[in-house]
Amino acid sequence: MTEQRSMARHTLPTYTYSRSHALFERATEVIPSGIYGHFSPSRVVPSAYYPYFAAEGRGSHFTDVDGNDFIDYMCAYGPMVLGYNHPVVEEAARKQAEKGDTLMGPAEVMVDLAEYLVDLVPAASWAFFSKNGGDMTTYATMVARAATGRSRIVAIKGGYHGMAAWMQGSGQCGVVEEDVANVVRIPWNDPAAFERVLDEYPDQVAGFISTPYNHPSFEDSALPAEGYWRRIRELCDKHGVVLIIDDVRCGFRLDLRGSNEYFGFTPDLICFCKAIANGHALSALVGRADLKDEVSKVRFTGSYWFQAVPMAAALACLQELRRIDAPRLMAEYGRRLAEGMVRLAEQHGFHLKISGPPQLPYMRLVDETLMLHQRFCGECTRRGAYFASGRNWFVSTAHTEEDLQSTLQIVDDVLSTIDRSDPSRV
Amino acid sequence: MVETAIADEVRALLLLLAVLPSVQDVAEHGPYAAVRRVAERRTLRLGLRGGPSVLVRLTGASCLVDPDPVTGSGVATGDVLWLEPRQIDGLFDEEAPPEGDRDLDMVPPELIVLIRRAVSCWNAPEALRADPGSPELCTRVALTTAVFAVPVLLAHDSKASAFRGAFAAQGALALQVAPDGPCAGLRFQSGHMRPFRGDVDDPSALVRLHGSETANAFLRSRLNIPAAVARGDIEMWGYIPVIDALTLVLERLGKYLRPERSR
Numbered sequence: 137m138t139e140q141r142s143m144a145r146h147t148l149p150t151y152t153y154s155r156s157h158a159l160f161e162r163a164t165e166v167i168p169s170g171i172y173g174h175f176s177p178s179r180v181v182p183s184a185y186y187p188y189f190a191a192e193g194r195g196s197h198f199t200d201v202d203g204n205d206f207i208d209y210m211c212a213y214g215p216m217v218l219g220y221n222h223p224v225v226e227e228a229a230r231k232q233a234e235k236g237d238t239l240m241g242p243a244e245v246m247v248d249l250a251e252y253l254v255d256l257v258p259a260a261s262w263a264f265f266s267k268n269g270g271d272m273t274t275y276a277t278m279v280a281r282a283a284t285g286r287s288r289i290v291a292i293k294g295g296y297h298g299m300a301a302w303m304q305g306s307g308q309c310g311v312v313e314e315d316v317a318n319v320v321r322i323p324w325n326d327p328a329a330f331e332r333v334l335d336e337y338p339d340q341v342a343g344f345i346s347t348p349y350n351h352p353s354f355e356d357s358a359l360p361a362e363g364y365w366r367r368i369r370e371l372c373d374k375h376g377v378v379l380i381i382d383d384v385r386c387g388f389r390l391d392l393r394g395s396n397e398y399f400g401f402t403p404d405l406i407c408f409c410k411a412i413a414n415g416h417a418l419s420a421l422v423g424r425a426d427l428k429d430e431v432s433k434v435r436f437t438g439s440y441w442f443q444a445v446p447m448a449a450a451l452a453c454l455q456e457l458r459r460i461d462a463p464r465l466m467a468e469y470g471r472r473l474a475e476g477m478v479r480l481a482e483q484h485g486f487h488l489k490i491s492g493p494p495q496l497p498y499m500r501l502v503d504e505t506l507m508l509h510q511r512f513c514g515e516c517t518r519r520g521a522y523f524a525s526g527r528n529w530f531v532s533t534a535h536t537e538e539d540l541q542s543t544l545q546i547v548d549d550v551l552s553t554i555d556r557s558d559p560s561r562v
Numbered sequence: 563m564v565e566t567a568i569a570d571e572v573r574a575l576l577l578l579l580a581v582l583p584s585v586q587d588v589a590e591h592g593p594y595a596a597v598r599r600v601a602e603r604r605t606l607r608l609g610l611r612g613g614p615s616v617l618v619r620l621t622g623a624s625c626l627v628d629p630d631p632v633t634g635s636g637v638a639t640g641d642v643l644w645l646e647p648r649q650i651d652g653l654f655d656e657e658a659p660p661e662g663d664r665d666l667d668m669v670p671p672e673l674i675v676l677i678r679r680a681v682s683c684w685n686a687p688e689a690l691r692a693d694p695g696s697p698e699l700c701t702r703v704a705l706t707t708a709v710f711a712v713p714v715l716l717a718h719d720s721k722a723s724a725f726r727g728a729f730a731a732q733g734a735l736a737l738q739v740a741p742d743g744p745c746a747g748l749r750f751q752s753g754h755m756r757p758f759r760g761d762v763d764d765p766s767a768l769v770r771l772h773g774s775e776t777a778n779a780f781l782r783s784r785l786n787i788p789a790a791v792a793r794g795d796i797e798m799w800g801y802i803p804v805i806d807a808l809t810l811v812l813e814r815l816g817k818y819l820r821p822e823r824s825r
Contacts, residue, residue: 169788178791307724560799
């Protein structure tokens with residue numbers, strides 16, 4: 137399971153992944169790419185330092201199929217917010233499962249959940265449920281088009297809103313020009329660019345879709361500039377454009393009322409997913425009252441969209457997040473983690489740059505290239521602190537003081553041994 | 563018809579600006595010293611009339627190919643300029659006899675042999691596996707062809723051009739064959755892109771290809787890349803989006819340089 141490195145300067149053992157690799161070989165026989173999408177080993181660098189398959193999760197930790205234990209700073213890429221196997225959430229899910237999950241009609245809990253969301257989120261007068269964030273971003277653009285009778289959608293360059301063809305870039309395999317013809321990309325934090333698009337396409341823009349702050353892959357996160365959202369809101373109002381916030385990644389981590397409240401503006405539609413049900417499959421679209429009728433007109437459904445268990449889990453999750461004031465807890469942990477890591481980096485002569493909010497920090501070991509940072513994240517991961525290098529991390533309410541100290545010990549160990557001269561030589 | 567004409571033009575540009583530079587690799591690294599020696603120093607300009615051209619300098623023991631439009635404007639001792647893109651195919655057709663083609667009268671037969679060897683290295687490295695030194699040579703040819711093809715495809719292929727933005731960063735993308743094989747890549751500076759052969763210090767993105775077979779498959783888009791990365795056959799480092807874009811651009815190369823097109 138672990139091997140003590142022969143080089144004496146390593147103090148902590150590093151993991152090996154023989155069972156993960158064997159399982160991957162089996163997977164490639166019957167599954168395209170073995171593991172696809174965001175969990176593909178090709179998305180982490182160096183992939184040999186990462187586990188490919190997970191076995192189980194408890195609190196802030198998960199173990200892989202080799203029995204290695206990790207403090208998880210990716211939180212299943214966001215869905216885990218209260219900790220894996222959270223007793224309150226799982227008890228609610230279990231109770232609903234005893235009654236039924238996919239039934240001949242929605243369960244009562246769907247109404248309970250919708251009422252709870254409408255009460256919790258000021259921008260919400262109604263709620264609509266599906267499974268994934270991409271379902272809701274696609275649906276939101278359809279609603280915007282139905283409401284305005286227009287075709288174009290404005291999005292941020294590098295912004296990610298799911299894997300539907302309209303959202304992928306031109307030239308991607310399986311995407312044709314027609315799929316992306318009505319999507320116009322503008323830079324982040326540039327209302328003037330939005331204004332130019334509105335001038336260039338008068339009465340043609342149906343919606344503006346964006347995350348509440350910019351968190352592109354392989355780049356530092358960028359918060360909205362002063363007055364940015366106020367100006368975007370003004371332009372949407374002036375030109376009759378539906379303002380859609382993709383809160384899939386940040387939702388319920390920055391502010392339980394929606395990340396727009398954190399940044400002080402009101403959108404027309406908000407897409408939620410990830411943290412809404414602590415790992416149970418659910419997403420939601422909420423929005424302003426006068427769009428409810430438009431939503432009713434746009435056909436959209438799925439075989440498992442009325443599953444009652446994820447809805448019961450979501451209700452319990454949101455209630456628990458509210459009870460413990462989860463965003464504050466995550467912000468505190470994130471701040472302490474960042475402070476500790478920055479301090480250690482300075483002690484070892486490195487510059488660790490932090491961007492984004494503390495609940496979803498993007499931490500980068502500054503170098504001419506990203507390779508030192510990638511090596512750093514990989515080295516930490518194979519010592520038990522799971523860090524991905526290409527995107528922001530996630531903090532949960534389950535991360536403990538012990539996790540923090542263990543993480544800092546790992547970071548200290550890695551920073552004291554990492555090869556700066558040729559980080560890509562593994 | 564329009565699509566066919568465009569495809570012919572892109573193919574001609576790729577043959578001139580991406581395959582022809584790999585002839586230098588064949589001359590330098592292939593076991594063909596006898597054929598690469600020509601009696602006199604010659605500098606030929608090969609190209610499309612009114613379009614891009616390439617200078618090929620035959621200097622006895624070496625064959626230097628310069629596809630750069632600026633430095634490539636030196637004095638040529640002979641010009642071979644084709645009127646139609648499709649006519650260029652004759653020079654790269656492995657199975658056509660080099661003699662008797664009036665278009666090729668000006669091209670030394672030694673150069674034609676080198677060119678067609680480069681084409682066979684690109685088209686069918688598997689068939690050459692038994693030849694001593696061929697796998698490594700095929701890898702060199704593929705590396706050169708691939709990196710020189712990228713700017714051509716970004717400029718002229720409608721699908722590849724969608725990825726221009728991904729190559730806008732400063733720095734260099736290096737493709738390195740491990741453990742001690744050749745390296746080639748692309749340098750980016752101020753919106754310009756220049757292919758290069760050889761090592762580069764501190765690339766902003768690095769693809770390390772373990773072994774000739776992996777490299778040959780990767781460069782010809784015949785590899786399940788995510789699975790190869792997971793197995794450790796390929797390492798990707800640095801700014802991964804530019805590598806993702808490269809793999810998608812190289813997918814387009816096969817559309818124009820399929821073996822059957824040259825037959």
